[in-house]
Amino acid sequence: MSKPKIILVEPAGTLNVGSVARVMKNMGLDQLVLVNPQCDPHASEARQMAVHGIEVLERATIVPDLPTALKGCQRAIATTSRSRTLPMNLESPRLALPWLLEAQISSALIFGPEDRGLSNSELNYAQRFVGIAANPEYPSLNLAQAVAVCVYELYQTSLQKNLDTSNSCANLQGEEVTTFSSVSVDSASLDTIEGYYQHLETVLLEIGYLYPHTAAARMEKFRRLYYRANLTNEEVAMLRGILSQIQWAIKSNRS
Template identity: 65%
Template sequence: MEKIKIVVVEPAGALNIGSIARVMKNMGLTQLVLVNPRCNPVGEEARQMAVHAQDILDNIVVVDSLPIALQECQRAITTTARPRALFTDLESPRKALPWLIEPNVNSALIFGPEDRGLSNQELNYGQRFVGIPANPVYSSLNLAQAVGICAYELYQAFLSQNIDKSPAYANLQENPTNNNNSVSSQDAPVEAVEAYYDNLESLLLDIGYLYPHTAATRMAKVRRLYNRSYLKLEEVSMLRGMLRQIRWAMNRNRP
C-alpha cells in the first residue's frame, strides 16, 4: 500500500484535502501528491479535517505537472465520471484497483479537481480508467468521497492478499482470492512510455499520418491500444529502437 500514490490535480478545497488525508490514513495509504493546488493544503482547514492524519499532510508532495507526479510509477489509473470522453469502457474500482497492488511496483491513482474532473489530456496518462457506479439520478460525488470509496476498495484488495487474523477483523474480511490483474513487476515506467508516445507522435506527423489539428484525438486512440498491452520496460525500449531506425532510414534516403 505504501507504494501507491494518491494524486490530485488542482484541488481547490482545503477541507477536501484534509478529508482525503484522513481516509488515506484509515485505509493504509501514505503518499499524497498534489498538482498545482489552488488552496493551502496544510493550513488550519485541512488540519481540522485530517484529525489524526497530520503526518499525511506534513508529507504532502506538491508538483507543477502531472508527468512529474507520475515519475517512477509503472502503473497509473485515472478516475472520471465522463465515459463518453474516452475511447474505452470504464471499469469499477473493485475490478481495476487491485492491479495497483503489486510488490516492487510504484503506482498512482489520479483524481481531478472538484469543478471539472480530469481533462481528456490528463486522462491520457492512465493505463486504465475507473468510474464509480452511483445512482444516475444524482451521480456526482464530492472529491473526498470519491477518494474514500477508492481507498476503501484498495484496502479490501490488500486485505484479500494479506489476511489480518486478529479477532477484530476476522469477520470483516473475505477469503483470499487470486489477483488475475497481476502482471510482471517490469512494467515500463510512465515517463518511459510518455517519451515513446512523444517520439511516435513526432514521427507520425513527419510522415503525414497525423495532422496537427487531429493529432491529439488520433494519439488518444493509439494510447488506448498500447494501454491494453501493459507494456514492459524492454518492450518500450524495443519500440523506441524501431522509431530510431525508421528515423535513420528516412534521413539516409533524403536527397
C-alpha cells in the same frame, strides 16, 4: 504489496485535502501528491480536517503537472464519472483497484478537480478508468468522498491478500475480490512510455501518417493500444530503436 500514490489534480478545497489525508491514514496509505493545488494544503482548515492524518498532509508532495506526479509509476488508474468522447472501459473500484496492489509495482490513483473532474488530456495518462456507481438522480460525489470509497476498496483488498485470522477486521470481509494475473516487474514506467509516445508522434508527423489537426485524437488511440500491451523497458527500447532507424532512413534518403 505496493502502496499506490493518491494524486489530486488541482484540488480547490482545503477541507477536501485535509479530509483526504485523514482517510488515507485510516486506510494505511501515506503518499499524497497534489498537482498544482488551487488552495493552501497547509491551511488551518486542512490541518483540522486531517486530524491524525496530519503527517500525511505534511509529507504531501506538490508538483506542477500530472506527468511529474506520475514519474516512476508503472500503473495508473484515473477516476471519472462523465461520458466522454475518449473510448474507455469504465470499471468499478472493486474490480479495477486490486491491479494497483501487486508487489514491486509503483502505481497511482488519480482524482480530478472538484469543479470539472479530469480532462481528456489528463485521462490520457491513465491505463484504466474507474467510476463509482451512485444514485443516477445525483451521482456526483464530493472529492473526499470519492477518495474514501476508493481507498476503502484498496484496504479491503489488502486485507484479503494478507488475511490474518487473529485480526478481528478479517471477519468483516465480504465477497471475494477479483484477482489479476501477475505481470513482469520490469513493466516500463509511465514517464518512459510517455517519452515513447512523444517520439512516435514526431515520427508519424514526419512521415505524413499524422496531421497536426488530427494528431491528438489519433495518439489517444495509440495510447489505449499500448497500455493494453503492458510494455516492458526492453520492449519500449526496441520500439524507440525502430523509430530512430526510420528517422535515420528518412535523413539518408534526403541527403
